[in-house]
Amino acid sequence: MAVTQETANPSARKTELLEAAYRYALEHGLAHLSLRPLAAAIGSSPRVLVFLFGNKEGLVRAVLGRARVDELTMLSRVEKTGDPAVTGLVTAVEHLWSWLAAAEHRQLLKLWAETYTSSLVDPQGVWGGFAAATVHDWLAVLGAWQPPSERDSPQGAARRTLALAVLRGALLDLLATGDAERTTAAIHHQLAILRQTETTAI
Structure with missing residues (x-):
């Protein structure tokens, strides 16, 4: 993946996107989460989310941790x-x-x-x-x-x-x-x- 503004500082961007994903999950739930509509809703892309969280399961774990x-x-x-x-x-x-x-x-x-x-x-x-x-x-x-x-x-x-x-x-x-x-x-x-x-x- 090419270096972009989103991935140049992954720690800050990851925190920002995690908060956005958490707000999305509060409204839509997690059971049927799909990366494409989530990414569109929070101003990112599926590739960036995978880069930052590993895969969808990693993102879900992060959101669950944030909820806890x-x-x-x-x-x-x-x-x-x-x-x-x-x-x-x-x-x-x-x-x-x-x-x-x-x-x-x-x-x-x-x-x-x-x-x-x-x-x-x-x-x-x-x-x-x-x-x-x-x-x-x-x-x-x-x-x-x-x-x-x-x-x-x-x-x-x-x-x-x-x-x-x-x-x-x-x-x-x-x-x-x-x-x-x-x-x-x-x-x-x-x-x-x-x-x-x-x-x-x-």
Whole structure:
């Protein structure tokens, strides 16, 4: 490939194109990604994308990595606000659901759901490991909100797993139906039950 302005400084151009490809994936998804329409949409060419990312699978991996950065950034913000001495899983779920239910995050979460499912269907493919990684990420954040005595017990692990299952189920419902009022009511109903068990545990 001839040296062009796009490939003379591949690091800067790669970052720029990755951000553009990520924005494209948020709108169009990744399951049926094709390099030609993507390249046209982001002002590049298939040859340049292949030069910078190796192939389509390499580009998809890079976009997935970029999406995970946003996910981990959100989770780290929630984690930093936790104080296990005065809070617990109820507060963690409240913070997480507030972020998940916000309309401005819908595109990112749809991409997350698509990737999560693809990881389960094709565990050896480019998506492989994404689902398991995100489960561990979320459980770690929920665990940070638990007092150490609870967090390190089998009961504590079960309670944060249940909290994650409730969040994930409500999120998938919200993405499918757009019914924020009903899904939020369901979260609050479960939080009332969780609050009771949290008080009992104390």
